[in-house]
Amino acid sequence: ADLKIGVAEALSGGAAQYGVAIRNGFELAASEINAAGGINGNKIELVVADEQGKKEEAINVFKKLIFQDQVLMVFGPTLSNSAQAADPIAQAAKTVAFGTSNTADGITSIGDYVFRNSVTEADVLPETIKTAVKNAGIKKVAVLYGNDDVFTKSGYDNFKKALDDLKIPVTTTETFAKGDVDFKAQLTKIKASGADAIVLSALLAEGAPIMVQARQLGLNVPIIGGNGMNSVKVFELAKGNSDNLYVGSPWSASNATPENTKFIKAYNEKYKTAPDQFAAQAYDAMYIAAQALKGVKISGNLTADRAAVRDALPNAKWTGATGAFQFRRATDKAGKPAGYDAQQTPIVSVTKGAEFVIAK
Amino acid sequence: MLEQQLVNALSLGCVYALFALGFTLIFGVLGVINLSHGAVFMVGAYAAVQAMARFDLPLWAGLLFAFVFCGLLGLLIDFLVLRPLRARNAPHLIPMIATIGVAIILNNGIQGIFGAENVRFPAGVVSGESLDLAGIHLTALELGIILLSFVLMGVLMVALKRTQLGRALRAIAESPKAAYLLGINVEGLFFLTSFAAAALGGLAGVLIGLYSNAVFPLMGQPMLHKGIAVIILGGMGDIRGAMLGGLFLGFAEVLSVAYIGSTMRDAVAFGLLFLVLLVRPKGLFGSMQERKV
């Protein structure tokens, strides 16, 4: 029998940039697995649904996948906000919800059916900052972040904590909003503040123009970015001004492990475009799930099978495009064990001449 | 730093004004709050990106292409959507709702065709040169945007205030029936306006797309929100108002970042808008005239 797996991602609306890459990652991995004979002879069947990046839609889609399509488990949704709304549905239905792009705090405290392999920035950012400080001799930094978006805001929270922990002084903290096109006011202020580096929590749509405009204003300091900036697209979008950007993540385009090289090549072939971190994490997530499914005896009783998947998943280990992976138990607000977060080692790289170069 | 911030404010203000000109024009004549203007703006950027990337065109040709392409798109929207609504005497909110539908179609259609990811103009289409004077920095593109927005404003203002065509457009704006009685080709001028407004929108899309370096399907939406604020500030349908409204918003935003803090930027900008409306209920240039009893 086929193994039905739900994929609920934002395929339209503003979050579609990420949702589409994520879906591609899943589909690539699933087709590879199926081509190699499936899991214990069972083929994976993905049921893909668009959740538009809206919480109501995410709930609707989760319900549809779980109750109508009777999937074994659900991947998604794309945004953390949607996960906050939709994951409780999966939890209540005792079905695994596996997020690949939800980085906000507290998602996995929803319950023991909630998993994610997206590395929370809390784990990554201290590494990035440390490496950048060491490499570029940074003494004080300015912070710039998008304050109306969960992804960039929680990135900022983690940056702030890391900076506090590392006792690095902050000259000024500036914000922007989604969709802004002009950042010169903030950058002028940052320049005047005399910072040695800009700590930037932004997605690419704003992050790339920020880099360009900073350089135009003669602000040539290193930029320390979060997950959102970890994409080779930055070389295209900030062409000529993309150097000196530090990013940290388990996945790097220039990480030349065999798994990663294979992934990048396959992705490029299938979708005619370079993968980003979102695609890589989805791709790995599919393999992690496959790994767990291998140990599950499908009984045909959906309730039992779902529970079996849930029990098998925490022990899944996998080395993929994002390197070695295993789960780590998270706790809920009361401190009781809940869902599962990712446990991975970040790689810090810096941009140089349209390439990510791994920085030590 | 202040000088640089003032220059920043000027160029940001002109970016807003550039977007707002076409937006206010279509309201001024057709009386429609065209919520698809942001989408048309985005289509303009895509049209130019595609044309320039595929045929290796220079910037001026890309601008021209976007201008014409979007103008025709505006005509099409008018022909298929707005004109039938006029003929049916639709209540005044209805055309606005229809343009929401148009915006949904364009935004998602472009995304379906070109994908949701950012694209950009071919590198090097604008000169990287810039003006550096006494520590003030201004790129060639910014200078171009500033100049163009002032020129367009001037041209539109003269056209509307001083020519018979302008008088005819204002007549239509007030009462199509009266305009018909005067022998004005009302439908023809509606088409002309739709063309011009959309073409201006397309032009703005290219320039602002170049400016922000990011072209994506939803790039028009935030601009639309700002654009509404701008034309309200200036007084709906008023060309000079669009310019001043844009500058007002640009300065409010930049100065609040510089002196109040960037988290409060939008609160300050919209708070000011709120206050302006309380003092001048029809915007800075809206006519204060009450309907005579």
Place this chain on the structure above:
Amino acid sequence: MDALNNFWSVYSNLVLTLGTNALLALSIWLTLSCGMLAMANAAFMGIGAYTSAILTMTYGVPFPVAIAAGMAAPALTAFVIGKPTLRLSGVYLAMATLAFGEVVRIVVLNAESLTGGALGLNGIPPITQWWHVALALVLVLLGLWRLRRSKVGRAFEAIKEDETAAGLMGIDVQAHKMLAFVLGGAIAGLAGVLNAHQTFFIGPNEFGFDRGVDILTMTVLGGINGLTGPVLGGVILTILPEALRAFGDFRLVVNGVILVLIVLFLPKGIWDPARFRQWFGRKGAAA
């Protein structure tokens, strides 16, 4: 029975959303019926949602109290901002109210300790039951129906058509506008309370410009000449994207096309009694 159960487990959220959207559509209908294009309803919904969610989450107050507070808070806000803003007319009012909504959104973003800022509020107890929504909708409909048939409803309509003339009929124009605005705020707040306690999560960006426009679209598309229109508009606009799932990547394009077609062929809204009469009349004449 099984089929029903299954339907309910798949679509319960959708059905509840229909109800809250219908409430939202009615809330803006109220101000529209008084001739005001006030677009603060998304913000009022947000105020209601946040007020009640904070109350139930941090203070554990009972649901009825949270509902009352979630309606009172936006109503009070409406009252306070109504005084200066309701003098504005047409799109200027729309913009001032949208601007107010932006300010609310930014305040929510910045009042992190209370509202969670951009991260929103998580883990709101899902208290909302289907019958809460149904009851709310029925009560609001009954109330509005009565209002509409009364002198207040006539006054609203008179104000909509000609404020000056309405004033000279002895109608206190400002007071009536305020009444519509405040009641609209309370109804939007109610929708916010129900929504917050249905979806586990609320965030500031849900109550912004787009939501405001959505609410307006539902109402205008449905038809503003009665109570049926907004409810119908809310239902159709909520269901449409679900019904179009088969269209894949282009489903929102189809959605937009349908929106435009409805507007083109039913310019007075889907529910337009005058047109029904006309159809009916014509058929009668033909027979």
Place this chain on the structure above:
Amino acid sequence: MSTTPLLQLDGVSRHFGGLKVLQDVNLEVPQGGIFGLIGPNGAGKTTVFNLTTGLLPTTGGTIRFEGRDLAGVKPHEITRGGIARTFQNIRIFKEMSLLENVMVGMHAKLRYGGLGLLASSGLFRSEERRARDRARELLSWVKLDHKADDAADNLSYGDQRKLELARALATEPKLLLLDEPVAGMNSSEKTDLMHEIRNISGRGYTIFMIEHDMRFVMGLCEHIAVLNFGRIIARGGPDQIRNDPQVIEAYLGREEDEATNEGAAA
């Protein structure tokens, strides 16, 4: 009857920017009867009505109604105090039915309260029924009762004027201001309306009207005031006004062909 006039304008002026539309206007509209205000186009007649109904503030002087100063009183309060008007450019509620138009006029006279209507359904129903009956009665006064449920928009010009009259009466005014009530009607309709207005006046309403139709004005009004360039230039009975050289010069004209004035003798 008391000696205080019902409406009294005392040194009233009104400027629009530099334009002095009314200057030192003194007028007294006595209780009962029909009072006429005539004058060339642009003399400021409608402005007098606008000031009286509170739509515009005066630049100077005082307006008293039943001895009470109207300065700063809101239009709706003035209406409730007993002044109703019609408009020169008809302003009916076009999308409402005739009946509803008239019922709007009764707004302040319905006794159920703003939100109390949700609670007390008995009072609500009886009051609504009373309003409906009264509205029909008023429509029948102006002979429009057969169209009671039509949309007002579909009425012809003349009928719209009549509807406005009925709507104004619905506010139960003590003073009824009519701004060119017969504009756009033909002679026989004017004659009809003349009877109507006489009837209304006979029911105890005081009428203050602006009109350019001399047959109508001279036939109805006991007192007439003439406004020219914002000043009162003559006052008196119809005969006095008709023969006043200043009025002839400024307003009536000297055409030998007296039929222009639609036959001064009605």
Place this chain on the structure above:
Amino acid sequence: MSASPLLKVEGLKVSYGHIEAVKGIDFELHEGQITTLVGANGAGKSTTLLALSGLVKKAAGRVVLGGQDLTPLSPHKIVASGMVQVAEGRATLTTLSVRENLELGGYTRRDSRAQRADDLDHIYTLFPRLKERSDGLAGNLSGGEQQMLAIGRALMAKPRVLLLDEPSMGLAPIIVQDIFRTLREINKAGLTVFLVEQNVRQALKIADRAYVIETGKIVLEGDGRELLGNPKVQDAYLGG
């Protein structure tokens, strides 16, 4: 009577929804004459005029002006062909100045600027009040002043046929005299006038030809003076 009419209308029908407001009427205007159409409120006079100008849809019928079939033309072409209307309710452009309103009157003209300026002066001598208010907003004019503006604006188009919908409405007697005198003058200068009036006596007096319309049908037609003496007209429209 001259041989062929300047304007010929045949079988004109107009409906609003399923109400037929004009039910198939025929009439003609002769070059250089004043023709009047009189009738009670709601008889269909304004509707007829609007249909002539193309502002409401003709359900049936033909309109021919000097050999040119106007029936299918759009409103602006009808104006350009020389038939201009002063509509009921005046259609003043309130947000434009008085002068701009007048200038727009000449929108379809293709002659010289100087020629138009001359005509503007002529309008100002016809209506001095307009000259005084020339730079003010038209919306601030008194009712009577707006009527003058509407007539002046129509004359600015140099029409062959002038359609007037109740030009005397709301005007002071002295102005009504002026206007009728002006009408006669411009008519003498060769303009063909079609006059819809409630002021039946006055209209019939100056009209060369008259039609009486009742609920969408023409019930009487004839010489103006002749109809003035017609007892039926006396009874129905001239009052007791």
